[in-house]
Amino acid sequence: MNSVTNDKVIQLSHGGGGKEMNRLIKDIFFNAFDNAILQNEEDAAVLHFDGNIAFTTDSFTVAPIFFAGGDIGKLAVAGTVNDLAMMGAEPQYLSCSVIIEEGFEIEKLKTIVASMARELKKSNTRIVCGDTKVVPKGCADGLFINTSGVGRILKPKISVKNLEAGDCIIVSRDIGRHGAAILMAREGLALESELSSDCANLWPIVEQLIAANVDIHAMRDATRGGLSAVLNEWAKASNVCIEVKEEAVPVSDEVKGLCELYGFEPFDLANEGTFIVAVPDDNAEKALSVMQQFCHCQSASIIGQVTADKVTADSNNAKENSQQGKVILHTPWGSARYLDVPQGELLPRIC
Amino acid sequence: MNSVTNDKVIQLSHGGGGKEMNRLIKDIFFNAFDNAILQNEEDAAVLHFDGNIAFTTDSFTVAPIFFAGGDIGKLAVAGTVNDLAMMGAEPQYLSCSVIIEEGFEIEKLKTIVASMARELKKSNTRIVCGDTKVVPKGCADGLFINTSGVGRILKPKISVKNLEAGDCIIVSRDIGRHGAAILMAREGLALESELSSDCANLWPIVEQLIAANVDIHAMRDATRGGLSAVLNEWAKASNVCIEVKEEAVPVSDEVKGLCELYGFEPFDLANEGTFIVAVPDDNAEKALSVMQQFCHCQSASIIGQVTADKVTADSNNAKENSQQGKVILHTPWGSARYLDVPQGELLPRIC
Incomplete structure (x- = not known):
């Protein structure tokens, strides 16, 4: 049987369920x-769990598939690992399902798969089941990857509904890099700066936050919709007001520049290795010191605070207090405005 | 906030992570x-397990997305439910990740999602997490769906490696219907007959086989690559010979006709609600009687037997006995030939 390495591009027969696919x-x-587990060749992987686990899924369609700071493979592993990590779960097992366009270069596929393997090692995560589909030329754009993941929950009760008045809001690093890097790659911009995506596996940091016993109320990576989407979701789900100081939010000069050029807000730009965490006031310094040990998170900062009390379900105060469920941005000039959920097209195929 | 039902087609903003996507x-x-669980709106679903679970994934790219006997939504649920069922696992929780082409009709999306919901009910399965991506027009062909699934294993030790000499091979119904139905839809054939895909949720049948305490050695739905692919995989993985009587394999006249017309073998055609099970000789009648209670499985049949002993790893007999790892098909005319793994393009985008 010939090795697949003799073929240069993916053919329809590679998805047919026969010899070539094998x-x-x-x-x-x-x-x-x-x-x-993967080598077992069963229809499903057999895993053992005792207790609560997290289960999540993401499909990745990013264009271009290679960008400064990563590629679709790195993104597909980091993205799902991060979804598990954000729930306080150890990212133990992933699935990998690919949809490949006929004619896709096998060398590129190998590069992407190698990138996935490298990213898996960072969190000791294993791919234990998979699926391969090939569609005719023109029916997909290169390669799409779905990863789903499961892992045991080490830190329970992290939830969008758990924010409390007094909680500090911390961002793990400067925001907007992934969105800006994809925009740059797509527009063919060659900036003098070395702007790259923040695409990264967040489990090593989260693992240390858990080990340090930080009392995490809520935690979320700020992917599509950026910081704005996460904070608005939190404010609504926990029925609180979140107040953010604009000048406390770390944004690189490169991202600021691109945002001015294209009319984006850094708060709306996607990130793929940047997370927001809400912790009680007296846990904030401990959380910051853990995060700042990691080289990409030296700019981790407290960017705001939860300021309105939760309102009980039977209370009539909710409607009276119009700040609840809202995110307020305090500008450097002393004014304040609502930071709303992004709307419109933003950047398609960002992840 | 307007309802999405005011929109007629999917737009890029529906995948942007902002208001329209929400x-x-x-x-x-x-x-x-x-x-x-789904309504929790966390990054991942929280599930509880004590013991062994099965974990599987499949992406669905079938074309056309509507066909006689089903659609991509029914297929996406049944396919992953069946992968779990084939491992003796109760299909408890699924993820649902969609990649939608800009311009896709929202009415069609609703029809497909309703079809998924109907199929979920048949096995009491819940979708607990999901993801939505929208790609620009021309970057995908309509709609792709990935479903991954987890469920507790009720019947352990079902495995491709567990076939033993003397095992009976049973097929649950007539083969090749899904492949033939897709071929028919694609070629625009209007046969007088009512050929439709076998697409179905197999858990209700498997649940009864387990309840009846049938000693299942191996079980597999014969999807891409058909009966040929499954039997060859089993023969290799268990290092046995499988002998099949061609005339014992149920094939409908419609499927036979299409195969003759297009030069396919029914054994190679895909199925999406047909499974093969290997049980000890003295369990075969019990298994058959359970299966035949289900209206689609009235033609369930014993099609062959495992005839060569397993060879231990340190034995030198393996090479002497050239039938091990092979599937032999006995024709109605008394001759015999190897039934090989399918090769070549077969039918692209069959599932």
């Missing part, structure tokens, strides 16, 4: 994701 | 898949 899966995916 | 998710997906 070769592709063994030569490329099994080789890179090598582990005993 | 509306789409709530109006269409949450509405249809209504359950407490």
Whole structure:
């Protein structure tokens, strides 16, 4: 049986369920994701759990598939690992399902799969099941990847509904880099600066926050919709007001520049390795010191605070206090405005 | 806030992570898949397990998305439910991740999501997490769906490696219907007959096989690659010979006709609600009687037997006995040939 490496591009037969597909899966995916569970070749992986687990899914359609700071493979692993991590769950097992366009270069596929394998190692995560589909030329744009993930919850009760008045809002690093990097790649901009995506596996940081016993109320990576989407979701779900100081939010000069050029707000731009955490006031310094140990998070900052009390379900105060469920941005000039959920097209195929 | 039902087609903003996406998710997906875990709106669903679970994934790219006997939504639920069922696992929780092409009709999306909801009910399965991506027109062909699933294993040790000499091979119904139905839809054939896909949720049947305490050695739905792919995988993984009587394999006249017309083998055609099970000889009648209670499985049949002993790893007999790892098909005319793994393009985008 020939090795798939003799082929240069993906053909329809690589998705047919026969010999060619078996070769592709063994030569490329099994080789890179090598582990005993995956090699079992059953229809499903058998895993053991005792207790609560987190389960999540994400499809990745980013264009271009290679960008400064990452590629679709790194993103597909980091994205799902981060969704688990944000729930206080150890990212133990992932699935990997690919939809490949006929004619896609096998060398590119190998590069992407190798990138996935590298990213998996950072959180000791294993891909234990998968699926490969090939669609005719023109029916997909290159390559789409779905990863779903499961892992045991080490820190329970992290929830969008758990914010309390007095909680500090911390952002792990400067915001907007992923959105800006994709925009740059797409527009063919060659800035003098070295702007790259923040795409990263957040589990190592979260693991340390849990180990340090930080009392995490809410935690979320600020992906599509950026910081604005996360804070608004929190404010609504917990029925609180979140007040943010604009000048406390770290934004790189490169991202600021691109935002001015294209009329974006850094708060709305996607991130892929930047998270927001809400902790009680007396836990904030501890959380910051843990985060700042990681080289990408040296600019971790307290950017605001939760200021309105929760309102009980049977209270009539909710409507009277119009700040609840809102996010207020205090500008450097002393004025304040609502930071709203982003609207409109933003950047399609950002992740 | 307007309802998404005011929009007629999917727009890029429906995947942007902002207001429009939130509306789409709530109006269409949450509405249809209504359950407490999904409504939690966390990054991941929180589930409880004690013991072994099965975890599986599949992406669905079938074309056309509507076909006789089903659509991509029914297929996406049944396919992943069946992968869990085939491992003896109760299909408890699914994820649902969609990639939608800009311009896709919202009415069609609703029809597909309603079809998923109907199929979920048949096995009491819940969709507990999801993801929505929109790609620009021309970057995908309509709609792709990924479903991943988890569920507790009720019947352990079902495995491709567990076939033993003397095991009976049973097929649950007539083969090749899904492949034939897709072929028919694609070629615009209007046969007088009512050929439709076998697309179905297999958990109700598997649940009864487990309840009846049938000693299941191996079980697999014969999807891409058909009966040939499954039997060859089993023969190799268990290092046994499987002998099949061609005339014992149920094939409908419509499927036979299409195969003759297009030069396909029914054994290679995909199924989406047909499974093969290997049980000890003295369990075969019990298994058959359970299966035949279900109206689609009245033609369930014993099609063959495992005939060669397993060879231990340190034995040198493996190479001497060239039948091990092979599938032999006995024709009605008394001759015999190897039934090989399918090769070539077969039918692209069959599932």
